[in-house]
Amino acid sequence: MISDLLPHFQSVGSNLYSRNMLSMHGGNLSMKSGDKVCITRSGSKLGYLSASDLILTGINSDDENTQLASSELAIHRAIYQKTPFAAVVHAHPIHATVMSGLMEKIVPLDEGGLLFIPEVPVVGFNVKPGPGKFAQEISDTLMQHAVVVVYRHGSFARGMTLEEAFVITELLEISCQMLYLEKTIKN
Numbered sequence: 001m002i003s004d005l006l007p008h009f010q011s012v013g014s015n016l017y018s019r020n021m022l023s024m025h026g027g028n029l030s031m032k033s034g035d036k037v038c039i040t041r042s043g044s045k046l047g048y049l050s051a052s053d054l055i056l057t058g059i060n061s062d063d064e065n066t067q068l069a070s071s072e073l074a075i076h077r078a079i080y081q082k083t084p085f086a087a088v089v090h091a092h093p094i095h096a097t098v099m100s101g102l103m104e105k106i107v108p109l110d111e112g113g114l115l116f117i118p119e120v121p122v123v124g125f126n127v128k129p130g131p132g133k134f135a136q137e138i139s140d141t142l143m144q145h146a147v148v149v150v151y152r153h154g155s156f157a158r159g160m161t162l163e164e165a166f167v168i169t170e171l172l173e174i175s176c177q178m179l180y181l182e183k184t185i186k187n
């Protein structure tokens, strides 16, 4: 089964890395499969994933693989427990992360952003971020919004596929780059 999922993880991971939305060991990806979650291994390089970087473990219970999973597993699990979505992309897009330190709600200026992500909440505003933190707030917010940004940390986007969640992440980063440029030019 992991071999069927691997090409999706590789394609999205390398796109995120090449588009400057991740550091070498940053971010994590997952897909739901029945009552299991397939998630990237703790410390894996998303730009260069192989089959051994994908960890299959329970959504609702731990097993022998759980400790190998990304440190953000609790957030991915909460999203699958609470929402109907089947894929999650967590990235560290630079402009979106900068904007999350400045405003509690990101509202895009551009048409594409306004159409698909008209309002992006910032979770944990003014609170020190940490791995696995804010699982309930993030999963609650993703019931109504396609993507959220954790304060000065990064984005969590959901979709029915990894590719869909990637497109949302990219839209967010493009919108935030435009917001950043506008703010810079105005000042």
Ligand SMILES: [Zn+2]
Binding pocket: 026, 027, 090, 091, 092, 153, 154
């Ligand atoms: Zn992160």
